[in-house]
Amino acid sequence: MEQIRPDFETEFPELHRRAYDTAFVILGQRTEAEDLALEALARTYLRWDKVADYATPFALRVVTNLAIDSLRREKLARRILPRPESAEENPDRVDLQRALFELPRRQRRVVVLRYVCDLPESEVAAALGCSVGTVKSHASRGLATLRRLLTPVRETEKEFR
Amino acid sequence: MKFQHLLDPDPPRPTDETRHAVVSRAGRLRRQRKFARAVSAIACSLAVVLTLVLLLQPSSSPSRLFKLGPPYRISVTLSAKTFPLSTYPDAPIYPPPVLVGASDDWSGCPALLGVVASVRPQAQLVARLLDQLGRDKLSALKASDPSYWPIILEGNWARFQDVSPGRLLIMSAAQSGYVSLLGRCSPATVRDTWVAKTCPGPSLKPASETCSRDPALAGQVFLIDRHGHWLVDFTYP
Numbered sequence: 221m222e223q224i225r226p227d228f229e230t231e232f233p234e235l236h237r238r239a240y241d242t243a244f245v246i247l248g249q250r251t252e253a254e255d256l257a258l259e260a261l262a263r264t265y266l267r268w269d270k271v272a273d274y275a276t277p278f279a280l281r282v283v284t285n286l287a288i289d290s291l292r293r294e295k296l297a298r299r300i301l302p303r304p305e306s307a308e309e310n311p312d313r314v315d316l317q318r319a320l321f322e323l324p325r326r327q328r329r330v331v332v333l334r335y336v337c338d339l340p341e342s343e344v345a346a347a348l349g350c351s352v353g354t355v356k357s358h359a360s361r362g363l364a365t366l367r368r369l370l371t372p373v374r375e376t377e378k379e380f381r
Numbered sequence: 382m383k384f385q386h387l388l389d390p391d392p393p394r395p396t397d398e399t400r401h402a403v404v405s406r407a408g409r410l411r412r413q414r415k416f417a418r419a420v421s422a423i424a425c426s427l428a429v430v431l432t433l434v435l436l437l438q439p440s441s442s443p444s445r446l447f448k449l450g451p452p453y454r455i456s457v458t459l460s461a462k463t464f465p466l467s468t469y470p471d472a473p474i475y476p477p478p479v480l481v482g483a484s485d486d487w488s489g490c491p492a493l494l495g496v497v498a499s500v501r502p503q504a505q506l507v508a509r510l511l512d513q514l515g516r517d518k519l520s521a522l523k524a525s526d527p528s529y530w531p532i533i534l535e536g537n538w539a540r541f542q543d544v545s546p547g548r549l550l551i552m553s554a555a556q557s558g559y560v561s562l563l564g565r566c567s568p569a570t571v572r573d574t575w576v577a578k579t580c581p582g583p584s585l586k587p588a589s590e591t592c593s594r595d596p597a598l599a600g601q602v603f604l605i606d607r608h609g610h611w612l613v614d615f616t617y618p
Contacts, residue, residue, distance in 0.1 A: 229400070236395040245387045254393055262406035313387050336384055 228268055231275055235261055238276060239283040242337050246287040246320070248313045256286045277347030280337045284329060291317055319369040327362035334359050474610050478528035479566075489528035490566035491605055491614040498573050499606035501553075504546035507577045510611055511602065515540035526605060526614035539616040541579050541600055548588050550578040559601050562617055570605075574614070577602040 239260045243253035260283035264275055271278040320328050326348075333344045334355070341359070345352045393399075478489035513524040521533045532538050554560050557576035579600040580592035592599045603615035 232400060232403075233395050236399065237392065240392055241388055244389045244392070245384045248387070250389060250393070253389070258399065258402055258406060261403045262410055265403055265407040266410055310387060312384075316384065316387070 225265075225268060227272060228265055228275075232261070235264065235276060235279050238337065239279050242280055242283050242332070243287045245313070245336050246284070246317065246332070247290060248310060252290060253287075256283055256290065259283075259286055274343065274346040277333065277339055277343040280333055280339065281329065281347040284332045284337070288320065288328065288332075291320070295321075315370050319366050322369055323362055323365055327358045327365065330355055330358035331362035331366060335363070474607055474612070475527050478526070489531070490563070490570055491526040491528045491607075491612075493567070493569055493573070495607040496570075496573050496605050497607070497609075499575075499611075501551055502575055502577070502604060502606070502611055504549045504551060504577075506611060507549055507551060507602070507604065508544055508546045510604070510613060511541040511544050511577075511579070514538070514613055515542040524613055526607070526612040528614050529616075539600065539602075539618070541602065541616075544579050545582070548580045548582040548591075550580060550588050550592055552576055552578070554603065557601065559617060562601070562615060563603070573605055575604045575606075577604060 239257035
């Protein structure tokens with residue numbers, strides 16, 4: 221069995237927690253969120269030499285992409301096999317998922333990293349390989365769209381103000 | 382986190398098992414990527430080799446439909462008035478025409494030698510044939526039956542260039558309404574001849590509509606199938 225690199229070992233608990241939280245907020249399913257967190261961390265580990273300096277934003281970007289993909293697959297599957305009526309879903313999460321699908325790809329990434337993962341703008345910029353200004357503009361537009369979509373007004377919206 | 386209320390109240394704690402699962406997945410991903418890179422390299426090499434092979438192949442041979450087998454020479458250079466049968470090449474695809482009547486007006490019919498009562502030719506095939514007919518004199522000779530050659534050699538043959546398959550209507554000679562143009566040719570000739578109408582275009586409207594709206598702008602191309610080779614034996618106008 222391959223030995224875990226010491227620097228990765230140190231950051232692992234925090235990386236795991238944040239990756240799992242992000243996946244869970246988006247998907248709301250424990251098993252799926254845990255699996256995606258592991259996958260994201262494995263991909264981060266694979267590129268550790270390159271991404272060690274901004275490991276958290278990188279791992280969160282990966283887990284975000286994986287979660288959105290999973291959501292898309294699930295959405296597709298639901299068309300074929302509707303979710304049983306007994307399954308309960310948090311209405312806020314349903315709104316968030318719907319809103320995420322409405323956002324353009326770039327804005328969606330920025331919004332998730334900035335407001336779901338709570339990363340500072342500089343780290344979002346590092347994760348996405350763009351400037352802080354770009355992050356600001358995408359975040360602002362994405363937020364405006366989210367405000368429009370997340371109706372009726374919920375507690376989450378108040379927090380954006 | 383802005384979505385605090387959506388967090389899992391009891392998130393899993395990472396254990397040693399989780400760590401090892403991550404490293405093991407990373408190893409699997411690494412192997413998968415190596416394999417994908419190897420496959421991609423092989424595919425690229427094959428593509429390069431295939432491209433080189435295709436590029437280096439001689440491209441002089443025309444499409445199979447028009448390939449004549451041995452390189453028959455077509456060297457008739459006489460005018461319509463003096464067009465003795467002896468000048469026709471000795472090729473099974475191009476037998477001398479049947480001369481009907483003897484006058485200054487050309488009245489040759491295609492010989493029925495090797496002509497088969499073929500199925501309706503496809504529009505793409507006819508479009509290619511018309512393209513060949515419109516290219517130059519030698520191509521036109523190759524694309525046509527010897528009964529049409531005097532017209533080509535006088536330089537007055539019809540050139541239907543850039544006719545797209547969608548502008549063609551193909552029907553039997555009897556259905557075309559132009560059967561009388563086959564004149565004194567035999568009933569068998571009429572039976573085995575197909576007519577391709579070239580309808581005016583380009584247009585979004587179907588060929589049948591533009592042909593019936595502007596019949597004067599439509600062209601008629603008469604075709605026969607000899608030994609599997611489609612040949613133009615008459616055109617109008």
